Amino acid sequence: MSDPVAHLRGIDDLGADGIREILSLSDHFLEVSSRRIPKVPALRGRTVAWLFYEDSTRTRLSFETAAKRLSADTMNFSVSSSSVKKGESLRDTVETISAMGVDAIVVRHRSAGVPWMLPRWTDAAIVNAGDGWHEHPTQALLDCYTITRRLGSLQGKRIAIIGDIKHSRVARSNVKAFVALGAEVVLVAPPTLLPPSLEGWPVEVATDLDDIIGGVEVVYLLRMQLERQQESLVPSLREYTMRFGLTADRAARLGPDTLIMHPGPMNRGVEIAGDVPDLPNAVITDQVSNGVVVRMAVLYRLLGSGVALPALVAEEAPDA
Ligand code: ASP
Numbered sequence: 624m625s626d627p628v629a630h631l632r633g634i635d636d637l638g639a640d641g642i643r644e645i646l647s648l649s650d651h652f653l654e655v656s657s658r659r660i661p662k663v664p665a666l667r668g669r670t671v672a673w674l675f676y677e678d679s680t681r682t683r684l685s686f687e688t689a690a691k692r693l694s695a696d697t698m699n700f701s702v703s704s705s706s707v708k709k710g711e712s713l714r715d716t717v718e719t720i721s722a723m724g725v726d727a728i729v730v731r732h733r734s735a736g737v738p739w740m741l742p743r744w745t746d747a748a749i750v751n752a753g754d755g756w757h758e759h760p761t762q763a764l765l766d767c768y769t770i771t772r773r774l775g776s777l778q779g780k781r782i783a784i785i786g787d788i789k790h791s792r793v794a795r796s797n798v799k800a801f802v803a804l805g806a807e808v809v810l811v812a813p814p815t816l817l818p819p820s821l822e823g824w825p826v827e828v829a830t831d832l833d834d835i836i837g838g839v840e841v842v843y844l845l846r847m848q849l850e851r852q853q854e855s856l857v858p859s860l861r862e863y864t865m866r867f868g869l870t871a872d873r874a875a876r877l878g879p880d881t882l883i884m885h886p887g888p889m890n891r892g893v894e895i896a897g898d899v900p901d902l903p904n905a906v907i908t909d910q911v912s913n914g915v916v917v918r919m920a921v922l923y924r925l926l927g928s929g930v931a932l933p934a935l936v937a938e939e940a941p942d943a
Pocket residue numbers: 753759792793845846848886887888
């Protein structure tokens with residue numbers, strides 16, 4: 624194993640080798656997760672805290688499941704029932720949690736850059752669970768793992784990311800991770816839903832989904848993130864669906880092995896037609912299941928130094 628990384632704030636904290644290491648560790652945790660008792664003592668005595676200033680279903684629950692399967696203790700924090708409501712600052716909140724003794728803080732915040740600020744106030748390892756429009760690295764890792772399991776690798780694969788790229792932290796992390804593993808990425812969106820500048824993005828851009836749909840191995844759909852849009856960026860959702868939605872018609876034109884992916888939550892009937900997530904080549908629920916094992920790998924990588932992989936093979940004894 625290469626030197627442990629201190630934090631996972633963005634894909635650049637890992638680089639291509641770090642991503643590959645997480646994917647190969649995930650295979651071990653996939654095996655653990657298939658056991659009758661899917662639990663190992665790898666992080667016994669370690670404490671992980673959740674600091675979610677934005678809503679979440681998948682990321683939060685899968686991190687919680689991952690931590691429990693590794694036998695870590697967890698500290699739950701809910702902004703809506705905390706002293707943040709009384710005006711407590713981010714800094715004071717982090718210092719307070721830290722004073723109780725935590726080894727890792729998993730943070731989601733509406734402001735880009737928050738995960739990079741936290742190490743000023745705590746010695747805990749920081750994991751970014753989504754910062755504004757900026758990054759969502761564990762989503763990218765679980766997507767790389769899902770593609771690798773289905774297609775063997777990302778090398779040379781052509782991946783279309785479709786929709787509201789401008790407001791998507793998933794797109795930013797996924798482009799970095801997909802390209803690091805050798806994929807070609809094409810962004811498909813109306814100009815109003817692209818970032819103002821794509822300088823430094825190693826991607827192609829297309830504005831007509833029908834032009835590219837027959838020639839890609841993965842179609843990755845994004846939700847229209849209306850909560851982040853300050854103005855109307857498409858004439859209407861109906862027109863958006865007609866031009867950029869994965870309708871049943873378009874799904875029928877995909878190659879038989881072309882994967883259909885979505886980070887969730889989906890808005891069925893907008894970016895994806897109602898029945899398309901149930902097609903055999905749609906791997907949206909695989910993404911969710913893989914999220915647990917990949918997040919086990921991330922927590923183990925950050926907190927498990929000194930715990931050798933063979934220790935993972937030891938099955939947790941059932942409680943007497
Ligand atoms: N759940 C993902 C995120 O938090 C994608 C989305 O919300 O559309 O970025």
